[in-house]
Amino acid sequence: MQLPIMVATVIVLADGDWVIAAILVAGVTLPAAFGSAGLLIFIENRTASGAKLAILSNLLVQTAVLGAALTSEGPTWVWAVRLLAGSILLPLNLLAVTALGRRASLRLALPRGFPPGFWRFGLLTMIGGLVHLLVFSRSEIVVLGWFGDAAAVGLFALAFGVAAQITAPVDALMGPLAPAAAGLISAHPHRAIAGRDRAVRAAAFLGGALLAVATPLLVVALPLLYGYAYEGARWSFFVLAASSCLQSVCNPILIFVSARRQAARGLWLTVAALIVDVVLALSLIPPLGLEGALVANVGGQVTFLCLLVVGEARLGGQAVREVMTPMGSWLVGLLAALVATTVPLLLSIEVWIAAPIAAALGAVVFVMGVRYSRFGPDANDWEAVKRVFPACLARPIDTAARILNARI
Numbered sequence: 001m002q003l004p005i006m007v008a009t010v011i012v013l014a015d016g017d018w019v020i021a022a023i024l025v026a027g028v029t030l031p032a033a034f035g036s037a038g039l040l041i042f043i044e045n046r047t048a049s050g051a052k053l054a055i056l057s058n059l060l061v062q063t064a065v066l067g068a069a070l071t072s073e074g075p076t077w078v079w080a081v082r083l084l085a086g087s088i089l090l091p092l093n094l095l096a097v098t099a100l101g102r103r104a105s106l107r108l109a110l111p112r113g114f115p116p117g118f119w120r121f122g123l124l125t126m127i128g129g130l131v132h133l134l135v136f137s138r139s140e141i142v143v144l145g146w147f148g149d150a151a152a153v154g155l156f157a158l159a160f161g162v163a164a165q166i167t168a169p170v171d172a173l174m175g176p177l178a179p180a181a182a183g184l185i186s187a188h189p190h191r192a193i194a195g196r197d198r199a200v201r202a203a204a205f206l207g208g209a210l211l212a213v214a215t216p217l218l219v220v221a222l223p224l225l226y227g228y229a230y231e232g233a234r235w236s237f238f239v240l241a242a243s244s245c246l247q248s249v250c251n252p253i254l255i256f257v258s259a260r261r262q263a264a265r266g267l268w269l270t271v272a273a274l275i276v277d278v279v280l281a282l283s284l285i286p287p288l289g290l291e292g293a294l295v296a297n298v299g300g301q302v303t304f305l306c307l308l309v310v311g312e313a314r315l316g317g318q319a320v321r322e323v324m325t326p327m328g329s330w331l332v333g334l335l336a337a338l339v340a341t342t343v344p345l346l347l348s349i350e351v352w353i354a355a356p357i358a359a360a361l362g363a364v365v366f367v368m369g370v371r372y373s374r375f376g377p378d379a380n381d382w383e384a385v386k387r388v389f390p391a392c393l394a395r396p397i398d399t400a401a402r403i404l405n406a407r408i
Contacts, residue, residue, distance in 0.1 A: 208333025
């Protein structure tokens, strides 16, 4: 239904360049025609095939974008090639689904015959998703642009953009969790809390590791990567990276909320977080500028997390501490990142030497912190990992478990 609007939009954006217009039209037509096949991969629980296609697609996209950036003279071609490259492999999704799924995904039909409650759930989820995007995106840039200066906007945009990238591996792993959570709640509701906690532990461990290793590396190396004009974005990036990793820790809980079909609850959580975000932004950005934008962004996300955790505790008859304990690896990662970032910067050594030192120090502090706090994956989690990976990796997995002091 959105295809005619999107085609008209990209033709206008092409501004008379019909080659660009043709690429853009193809870039919006392919997802409209074949995008539902990507949903079927998860519906039919064929996530292994979906992961392989995602890796192939990402390789093509990155290669195409790099080539366009090196050979073109402006951003328009880079944007057009990025859009087309991300769409051209979508028909391959049809090969990974059943024949019945292929016929359903290619057949135009009005949305009818859904079970009772579907439209209410769908509409509330859609609205909640839009509000969630405002809370967890760089929406503070709008207020910062009104009251701040161009330099503050640039620093915040760079810090947020890089911070959002470091958690991409964790967020990608959470994709298959949605159908798994729905199936678990439907078939084994008594195991829902255990499944949620395992997913949160995994997300917190991976997010904490990225926070401890990647964040100090990038904080120290940021001027080297983007120029010393952006040196002022270092600590802004640190704050937003910690917030981005915290968001990834929240995602499994939010997936279980959706799997229980609690769309109204998810909507009110995001609305409350957005109100806090907007109030903080309007109150703090005019006097503080960049620092006010950071407080507003983090404040909205922390509000969402607190309400989410309290709601889960009440729903499961648990103490808040019990719900938050699986998130402990994120806190360990935050402390490790703070130590690993501060020490190299205080030493005032060359950036290209300080960056790897920061990453190594963060890894050591994180491993030691997880080992002695015992917030990491437990013995059952490691056994589940061993069942997924090939048998040849069983010994390295056992070694990792022993290093992290798992109870095995």
